[in-house]
Amino acid sequence: MNKECALNVCTQFYTYGDSAQDQLLLQDGSSFGPITIAYETFGKLNESKNNAILLFHALSGSQHAAGNNPSVDPAGERWTSECQTGWWDAFVGSGKMLDTDHYFIICCNYFGGCYGSTGPSSINPATDKPYGGSFPHVQFSDIVDAQLPLFSHLGIDHFYAVIGSSLGGMMALNFSTRYPTKTNRVITIACGLRAPTLTKVHNLEQILSIENDPNFCNGHYYDGPEPLRGLALARMISHKTFVSLADMEARMNDRCEQEKDEFSWYKIRRPLESYLLHQGRKFVRRFDANTYLNLIAAWSQFDLKNDLKAVSDQTLFQSCQHQNHLIFSIDSDCCFYPEEQQDVFDALQASGVPSTYQIVSSEKGHDSFLLEPNLYQTHIKELLDS
Secondary structure (H helix, E strand, C coil), rough: CCCEEEEEEEEEEHHHCCCCCCEEECCCCECCEEEEEEEECCCCCCCCCCEEECCCCCCCCCCCCCCCCCCCHHHHHHCCCCEEECCCCCCCCCCCCCCCCCEEEECCCCCCCCCCCCCCCEEEECCCCECCCHCCCCCCCHHHHHHHHHHHHHCCCCEEEEEEEEEHHHHHHHHHHCCHEEEEEEECCCCCCCCCCCHHHEEEEEEHHHHCCCCCCCCCCCCCCCCCCCCHHHHHHHHHHHCCHHHHHHHHHCCCCCCCCCCCCCCCCCCHHHHHHHHHHHCCCCCCCCHHHHHHHHHHEEEEHHCCCCCCCHHCCCCCCCCCCEEEEEEECCCCCHHHHHHHHHHHHHHCCCCCEEEECCCCCHHHHHEEEEEEHHHHHHHHHH
8 A cells, every 4th residue: 555645635545456366346247457546545543443434436537535635646637626626525523524534534546447447448467558448347336346445455344424426426335235234324416216207318418429439449549649628528518417507508608719630620609518628628637537437337237236136126125124225315406316316215215215315405516516515415414414
């Protein structure tokens, strides 16, 4: 294990799987290793090791949930200024919703990621070249399982709570149902039991936009130009589901800008168009196309019923009756509509799991979970204090 310390925050790295018997067994039956997991911790683990909270990040998030971290070497230039302030900085810290004076919060960059954990851009020790397109097609269960050796290394057998939003919420559901004895409290925001049909449509559009970029080269592009235009288009497709239209209009600048190679015939005429192009340009500076492909493909495949080999949704949480769940919906969310969280709540109720369902009112859309801690604080603190 080694560290990269930055001010009050350290990105740490744990590597395992050098030998065949220690490798990660993937859902497709193959084994993979070695694996490095990049992670950050906030607060202090107590002597009893019973104050740990596991935090799962969203699609393009990272291990850096709070504080300031100006650099993470394995991420290189992808660790832009946008990454340097923790993505849940308003939620995690001394006296905040996840109070580091009381809890030890841990957040890992996902297996398959591009911020320090082993992923497609990592060097394959067998070839001394990046894995690229040969990296395994992971599932959410693989991403969850990849973190378990780290928790064992830290001596954490049980988490005080497990929390996740959006894609991270589905990870939290996967973890807490496949390993129900490892936590008593589960908090999920803006997610569902499976990928909605509309999400699958959007994800296919994004996959096609990246694969159709002539620079993609079946994922083996690290020694040449990257498929930036395909990744930018993918981000533009998804962005409209993360931000409400009202918030999008509020964020727009009153100018129209386009780069020379973005269009040959069309000319940008509206600030909205310029805003969307800017979101795509900004994203490609900080994220890897292969990682994006892997995560959205896994997202499209996600179905908790299949992960658990369950007969129906009503039996999903039968092993979780000792848990207490808090489920949040965002009324303006068009990435995971509130009906998706209602399905989670109904499934919990069918198995007799203590659960609370809250709908927050926001004009921010899906991204409310990143921006408005005041909407979630009271209910989360109540559950953590229970």
